[in-house]
Amino acid sequence: MKTIHINCDLGEGGKYDAQLMPLISACNIACGGHAGDATTMLKTVLLAIKNNVEIGVHPSYPDRENFGRRSLEISENELKNSLVEQIISLDEIVKKQGAKLTHIKPHGALYNDAAKDEKIAQIILNSIAESGLDLTLYAPRNSVISKLTNDKLKMFFEAFADRNYNANFSLVSRSKSNALITQKEAVFKHLSSMFLRQEIVCENGEIVSCKANTFCLHSDTPNSVEILQYLFSEFQKINIQIAKL
Helix, strand or coil: CCECEEEECCCCCCCCHHHHHHHCCCEEEEECCCCCCCHHHHHHHHHHHHHCCCCEEECCCCCCCCCCCCCCCCCCCHHHHHHHHHHHHHHHHHCCCCCCEEEECHHHHHHHHCCCCHHHHHHHHHHHHHHHHCCCEEEEEEEHHHHCCCCCCCEEEEEECCEEEECCCCCCCCCCCCEEECCCHHHHHHHHHHHHHCEEEEECEEEEEEECCCECCCCCCCCHHHHHHHHHHHHHCCEEEEEEC
């Protein structure tokens, strides 16, 4: 039976983490930059351990006011220090529970900036190196940050199950009404195309190649639980299961 790797951003204050966790392969836990604190991190880590889910760190620009979804004017040193602090704070909680951090996925504007901005990408890579942790990096294929790793980090190329794409492989801006895909059947069709045919049907109808190792569904997407339950059921019908540790 084939397996599909699905990840989800959790510990961000959403109501449905406990319902989402059994349906995913990996979680990316907010660690204080855009959301989250010691209490929510511990709660989410315990949920992940219970459900045999990979635990990842989800650092952000230190910008809770905008949920980390706007680029932030900040010095290189200040950003690096914040990212290292976020990574270490979650790692300490994970270790106390006898588990291990497996991966890192930057959040929001930091993720998007690292895909195209060499300076931001290098700050993230320096932060990972300073943490001293062996982490797999989640990033878009052909992104600046993925090219800068020079095979020094293990990479998981990521695509988004609930987001529409432009023909240049960038995500349709959240300011547009069609940025999110919220109908469960449409998400399944979109994800199946990426996973089975390695193709993305873009906003303008153009088809681009998509070779991804992991697929993200956002926990704050409306009806995210219903979508994941539907994906779980429909993939089982064609002998595909959600990957687990």
